[in-house]
Amino acid sequence: MKILEANAGPLTNFEVLDFLRSKGAAKDPTRVLAKVAPSEYKVYDYLNQTPASYQTREAIIEFVDKSKKYDLAKAEILNIVNLRPITPVEIFPIIEESDVRMGDDGIQELTKMVEQVFPASQSTSVVAPKECKEAEAMEKEEGVGGADEETMVTT
Amino acid sequence: MFYLSRIEHTLRVPPSMLHLPILDAIKGELEKLFLDKVVAKLGLCISVYDIRSVDGGFIFPSDGAATYKVVFTLIVFRPYAGEIIIGKVKESDANGLRISLGFFEDIYVPIHLLPSPSEFKPDPKNGGKRRWVWDYDGQPYDIYETDEIKFRIHSIDYPAIPVDQQPNESNSKFQMEEQPKENVNVKPFAPMVVTATIDYDGLGPVSWWDGSGDADADAEAEAEEDS
Numbered sequence: 288m289k290i291l292e293a294n295a296g297p298l299t300n301f302e303v304l305d306f307l308r309s310k311g312a313a314k315d316p317t318r319v320l321a322k323v324a325p326s327e328y329k330v331y332d333y334l335n336q337t338p339a340s341y342q343t344r345e346a347i348i349e350f351v352d353k354s355k356k357y358d359l360a361k362a363e364i365l366n367i368v369n370l371r372p373i374t375p376v377e378i379f380p381i382i383e384e385s386d387v388r389m390g391d392d393g394i395q396e397l398t399k400m401v402e403q404v405f406p407a408s409q410s411t412s413v414v415a416p417k418e419c420k421e422a423e424a425m426e427k428e429e430g431v432g433g434a435d436e437e438t439m440v441t442t
Numbered sequence: 443m444f445y446l447s448r449i450e451h452t453l454r455v456p457p458s459m460l461h462l463p464i465l466d467a468i469k470g471e472l473e474k475l476f477l478d479k480v481v482a483k484l485g486l487c488i489s490v491y492d493i494r495s496v497d498g499g500f501i502f503p504s505d506g507a508a509t510y511k512v513v514f515t516l517i518v519f520r521p522y523a524g525e526i527i528i529g530k531v532k533e534s535d536a537n538g539l540r541i542s543l544g545f546f547e548d549i550y551v552p553i554h555l556l557p558s559p560s561e562f563k564p565d566p567k568n569g570g571k572r573r574w575v576w577d578y579d580g581q582p583y584d585i586y587e588t589d590e591i592k593f594r595i596h597s598i599d600y601p602a603i604p605v606d607q608q609p610n611e612s613n614s615k616f617q618m619e620e621q622p623k624e625n626v627n628v629k630p631f632a633p634m635v636v637t638a639t640i641d642y643d644g645l646g647p648v649s650w651w652d653g654s655g656d657a658d659a660d661a662e663a664e665a666e667e668d669s
Binding site: 302 | 445446449450478481488522543544594642643
């Protein structure tokens with residue numbers, strides 16, 4: 288065995304999860320039929336608990352674009368994508384000397400941006416009520432629309 | 443955390459794989475050889491990502507198998523120093539914490555990389571089982587087993603495979619019984635050992651920093667019990 292290139296490029300958690308999904312890890316509930324090794328399923332299970340499980344390729348590209356102005360190192364960007372920090376205290380360990388480099392406002396702005404680019408998954412309770420309200424509002428609008436139509440018909 | 447690594451390997455494909463298309467056969471053999479194994483200085487092999495080139499197919503004299511020179515890409519798990527990862531506490535003992543990621547469990551937090559001052563105290567709620575407690579301005583913060591914990595990679599070691607045999611034990615039954623007592627704390631060999639730290643703002647059990655605080659968590663637990 289010869290190592291030609293130890294580092295041919297880092298991967299985000301999402302990319303590894305995407306690769307395992309493309310091998311059929313998500314589709315086979317029995318975990319026997321798909322050509323996925325038991326060790327790969329362990330990785331899949333771990334990554335499914337991380338924010339990578341609801342990220343998309345577009346969102347990550349968007350984040351990398353938007354994070355350019357903060358002058359972050361590649362490793363820091365990778366870490367933010369993997370962890371999805373949405374409070375300043377989560378940023379502190381990831382970005383070295385974050386208070387000197389970005390200031391408190393910069394950190395706040397970054398957490399807001401992270402939350403906006405990588406919205407929380409459907410299952411978390413933070414987002415769900417808002418969506419319910421939106422859905423109700425939609426229904427109401429439809430209801431109103433329907434009423435209008437009825438009045439149209441009756442007139 | 444994960445990297446792609448390009449590797450060249452001279453691979454023997456046994457004749458039992460001849461019924462498969464060549465790439466499938468090679469991929470299967472590579473997976474058998476590399477998956478879930480640690481390559482020194484490279485990391486833990488997760489998956490075969492792609493096969494770049496296949497050369498040869500030479501059959502050596504007196505060997506009934508074709509040997510190919512394969513260039514392929516692996517997905518490897520190799521954390522870098524300074525990276526932040528979330529895992530679960532697997533066990534805690536007097537030497538510190540052991541953390542598991544599910545697929546990799548040789549992550550250790552030694553005492554000097556725990557937040558100071560930390561103490562290893564018995565837990566009255568849990569049958570006197572001992573756990574680490576961080577004493578922050580008189581406020582105790584516990585690290586329970588099975589806690590989700592955020593840690594920073596301090597260093598990665600690839601210990602050499604131990605080739606020395608254990609010193610010969612005498613055959614007398616009496617001494618055999620005494621011997622294991624000394625070896626009770628010997629860890630099984632691990633090819634990749636990650637040392638991590640949780641001594642920094644924002645590191646440690648996730649529940650320390652999520653803003654809810656212990657009081658809230660307790661209140662929630664009580665509410666759940668009531669309902």
